[in-house]
Amino acid sequence: MRMMDEAALQVRIEEIRESGRFHAIAAHVYDDETGREFSHAGDRWFHAASTMKAAVLLTLFKAAEAGTVRLEDRLHVRNRFRSIADRSIFNIARDRDADAAVHRRIGRSMKLIELAYPMITRSSNLATNLLLDYLTPAAVQETLAAARIEGVKIVRGVEDTAAFEQGLNNLATARGLVQLFRLLRDPQFVSEAARRQALEIFLAQEFKSMIPALLPSGTEVAHKTGEISTCTHDAGLVLLPGRRPYAVAILTEHDAEAEAPQKAVARVSRAVYEFITA
């Protein structure tokens, strides 16, 4: 295996970008074991896609800790939302949602914690919008501001086409997402029990074709993917045996016709792993 130092990692990411004809690839890493940090276009803004759901989850736990919500409380499952652009009504098409279980509960209720799981593990858009509608984007933004995270901006739920057409999107940088996932290790953020529960949800992620795909077996990854037609992202904590985890975010932007962009993210993740363990 080639020794991967910082310069080599920069070159490797550029090679992956050029070979896949990506418009951009950003990667940011923070190693909790050594305190070492690496950044490749780490402050470039991207459409956050579903990585924004990580911010919603952490806001839920923060609110629960503050006593403003209870994770066991029940919320009406209703597929009807208002656009932030023009207040028009939109809903989440069942066939465009990676998770069908929440759709089956329409008309009834689910516990907040029951919504949190599919929002992360199967990237349920309906669960996300329900939770965000209840918590409000302003509350998420307040949580981020209180945690001094400047690289994640949440203004709306998912599938808000009217807002998308007006350029009103959730945004993230790789550095911002790394800061977000580092909150899972921050005792100042929420209690250890709450962080453990949030970590458990991220560890239950079912989409494993990116950050974890090329890592050695036995590696656990607590993460959240994000994909729209022109962006493919993954961010989270990589837990290697016998050492503290590292936080990594890999964000990409590409043509809608790009072939298997997830593989490129997986290759960047592997390169980051080699850098961290070199």
Place this chain on the structure above:
Amino acid sequence: MKIVDGLQLSAAHRELLRPGEMVETAAGEWHILPRYFYEIDSWEHAKQTPLTPHFTLSELITVDCREADLLLRSFPHYVPCAVSILARYLEEFRQRVEAPVYIAVNGGYRSPAHRLSVHPNPHLWATAVNLYRIGDTWLDSQKNIERYVRIAEAMGEEIYVRPYGYAPGETDDHLHLDLGYLLCTPRGYTESQ
């Protein structure tokens, strides 16, 4: 079921339920909020209290965490007495459609303190219901909603059914029917303040 005068409830409950208070709707109409309530000791009590052969009290009082904490988390719960009249109309509707009807969460009684009660509407009188499904038909399309609007309207002049649509006062993901701002004062109870 035990009947209570809302004006005799604790200050905390009166503040949330606002019994006998005059309120203004979004349309600028003024109406008096219900004063007499059934008292419900427990969730089990609500589930085991049939209002009609096919509807229990619990189905008409299920709310989510947008309800005020005191009313959501502690018993007794209170529901306006008109709920039993609403249940009779629901039973008739069920007979007409010849299928089970499903009441949405927050779709029966909700208090004036509920976060969805920004503008007073008949849900606060326990005289309105939102149905999200009838038999195997989900009420989330114009065709499905309008089919049942016609059946509900045929029950009588006193029934109001919201039309399909996206504007305020219209519905696009459920069937709303109500009896207006009906107050129910049981025999033996006074309307005097």
